[in-house]
Amino acid sequence: MNKIKVAIADDHKIFGQSLGMLIQAVSDFELLFVAENGLDFLEKLKAAPAPPDVALLDIDMPGMNGIELNRQLHRNKSDIKVIMLSVHLEEELITQVIDDGAASYLAKNCDKDDLIKAVRMVYEEGFYINQLTLRALTLAAKNRNKSPKKLKPVHETLTDRERDILDLICKEYNNTEIAQILFISVRTVEGHRNNLLAKTNSRNTAGLVLFAIRHELFEMPT
Missing domain, CATH: 3.40.50.2300 (Response regulator)
Structure with a gap:
């Protein structure tokens, strides 16, 4: 190991x-x-x-x-x-x-x-x-959303498939598991993940989760 x-x-x-x-x-x-x-x-x-x-x-x-x-x-x-x-x-x-x-x-x-x-x-x-x-x-996301921030509208940024994959990423599924859940190839998942990183200007997976929380696309369980 x-x-x-x-x-x-x-x-x-x-x-x-x-x-x-x-x-x-x-x-x-x-x-x-x-x-x-x-x-x-x-x-x-x-x-x-x-x-x-x-x-x-x-x-x-x-x-x-x-x-x-x-x-x-x-x-x-x-x-x-x-x-x-x-x-x-x-x-x-x-x-x-x-x-x-x-x-x-x-x-x-x-x-x-x-x-x-x-x-x-x-x-x-x-x-x-x-x-x-x-x-x-x-809290930081709520404060940002109260002010007129120039965040690009989500509906203009992400496809439905990308939203599905972003939701599963936030739920801590890896690429292989996401591929099985959505009945697509791992390579396709990797492509969508790379597109998400580019579209959201995120550096890594943590950045994608932050993006999802900011835009109220995902609420992590308490």
């Missing part, structure tokens, strides 16, 4: 080391390195034997913080899936880092089981949205 390769960036050494020990204790995880900030992360990334599948990034770090590191990883078209960790729980901040390409956002005092689940879900499905993030995204 291939292990999920994880890298960490946090300037608080005790927290970073403790988080590293937690990752090492999970049988299907492999810890690649622990960095002290964004710049250190990029240096260690160059020297790593393989890129991480998932990166756990603290938002507040000197030199280069997690927000800028997340942006830089996605500007470089990295396949690394990012989980942001922070004590800041403001709705706009959470929404912004998801817009920037993060696959999940967790409070630094989250339960360890939630963290482990997030790493696995992000690796397997491309996103993980817990109740904290869901509330933030929903």
Whole structure:
């Protein structure tokens, strides 16, 4: 079984080391390195034997913080899936880092089981949205919808088939499962998913879920 390769960036050494020990204790995880900030992360990334599948990034770090590191990883078209960790729980901040390409956002005092689940879900499905993030995204979407934002009308953006696939993506079905449910090929699903990413200007699956919530196309169960 291939292990999920994880890298960490946090300037608080005790927290970073403790988080590293937690990752090492999970049988299907492999810890690649622990960095002290964004710049250190990029240096260690160059020297790593393989890129991480998932990166756990603290938002507040000197030199280069997690927000800028997340942006830089996605500007470089990295396949690394990012989980942001922070004590800041403001709705706009959470929404912004998801817009920037993060696959999940967790409070630094989250339960360890939630963290482990997030790493696995992000690796397997491309996103993980817990109740904290869901509330933030929903509130931010409502606030945006109250103001005259220039969001492109959904009915001009998505076909009925694309809406069906977006709904199933939000319900955490993978491409193979979606193909079986809709009686189409996996390649067709992949094509529709790519079209959704392009039409919605989303960086990844988490961005598609954010788009669906913003436009009230999907309401995640509580």
